Amino acid sequence: MAEIDGNPLKIVDITSVDKSTAEELYDAATSQGFLFVEGHEFSQEEIDTVFQLSKEFFELPHSYKSKYPIGSMNHGYADFGGENLDPKGQKKGDPKEALNICLLNFLTGLSSQEIPDWFTEDPKRLAIITTTVKKFYALSMKILKLLAIGLKIEDSNEIKGEDWFSSRYEATKVSGSTFRFLHYPGQKSLNPEAVIRAGAHTDYGSVTLLFQQENQEGLEIYSPVSKQWVAVPFVAANTEKFPGMGPPIVVNIGDLLSYWTAGLLKSTIHRVKFPAKVQATGQDRYSIVFFSHPNDEALLEAVPSEVVRSIKGRGANKDTVAITAKEHLDSRLAATYGWKK
């Protein structure tokens, strides 16, 4: 496990699915709730291509993007100020724009919902989306398998413990999983309302995966370890160890997985606040995110593991009636967008 100066997060090489990798991942997920993974299958070229696509999309006229507004399914274009991730702490919505693609089928990489025709009218653009979506799903499943091994999920007659999550994340069943492009325009203004680019929040799902680019830093976590806001740096690709491959990918645990494990895996608060250097250059930030969720009907009963069982009265161990993954997500989305339930 590598550590670099100024990086509060572990970098875990996930090339092999084995006990020692699982333990490293588990340690990071139960402490900071955030980490980096290397040894993934995204090449530098693929990552550059998807960032280029996202940039070109956001450069399209506002009148075009707003023809696909985000709705109650969390799918579509979220305009500047349209999303307030921290409704208690901030009055205005975040100064960012986003495109969410939901209701994904991971065999095809396609959404069952309409996406902007700028993507669908060009097979090359569509292929960038579908390839990235499928690879994100595969990476999230690998991470969930490693977490299952780390949690020592018990085997049952039907299923091996390490496959416990996979059976609840079937590729063709409906889930809350979301693929997202984000754009935070550069602005030199130091108005405190404008400096926070994405309000403090925790993610809703199970595992979040995030690409970011050099010189566009801004992600910060409220570390459960040091109880302070700490910056998540950009970590460059280790091209000696992984020739041609992209940089380590940011991974974090969301509320649903924390709930499912009685709070053992940490869903850490984070926000986007540009560092002085980025603020001064007026540089934009783009990020590409994948939120992995179990199938809608998955029942959030505590995961069958001795360590989880030993934690009484928290998360899924507290509630006597199990809720579904869909019920869990709907309650969180209602708060973020001000939707009535």
Ligand SMILES: O=C(O)CCC(=O)C(=O)O
């Ligand atoms: O852009 C980022 O780095 C953070 C995005 C994020 O936290 C989110 O969309 O939930």
Ligand SMILES: [Fe+2]
């Ligand atoms: Fe987030």
